[in-house]
Amino acid sequence: MDVLGHRATSAFVTHCGWNSVMEAIVAGVPMLCLPLEGEQRMNKVSMTEGMGVAVELEGYMTGFVKAGEVEAKVRLVIEGEEGRHLRARVAALREEAKAALEEGGPSRVAFVQFLLDVENLGKQLGD
Incomplete structure (x- = not known):
């Protein structure tokens, strides 16, 4: 997280x-x-097509991504118009994530509800 x-x-x-x-x-x-494997490929689709916060490094399917591909995509993200859109989308999601974690935010509310449900289930099983 520091990096x-x-x-x-x-x-x-x-x-x-x-x-x-x-x-x-x-x-x-x-x-x-x-x-690399498993669900990571599905996550890639969500990140690139669904959320629009990432670009695909071509060649990953063969296990070999050329240095030129990495350079081109880094430049695209840092310098290009598409990169500006990516940065804007990830900044918007960042704000949504921060709001979700705030007191009364949906993530906190869902977690509290989960804890209440576990407590209620424990009471029911204890009866």
């Missing part, structure tokens, strides 16, 4: 594990997708 939150971090090459994705969103950093 993602640093002002010099303009993009994040990620394997698309969900924890990494959430950390990058909370930091407001657009991502370059290099999924």
Whole structure:
């Protein structure tokens, strides 16, 4: 989180594990997708097509991404018009994530409800 939150971090090459994705969103950093296995490939689709906060590194399917591809995508994110849109979308999601974690935010409300449900279930099972 310290690296993602640093002002010099303009993009994040990620394997698309969900924890990494959430950390990058909370930091407001657009991502370059290099999924390795399992659900990471589905996460890549959500990140690139659904949320619009990442770009795909071509070649990941073969296990070989060329240096020129990485450079081109880093430049796209940092310099290009598409990169400006990516940064704006990830900044908007960052604000949504922050709001979700605030007192009374949907994440906190859902967590409290979960705890109440667990408590009620425990009482029911104890009867």
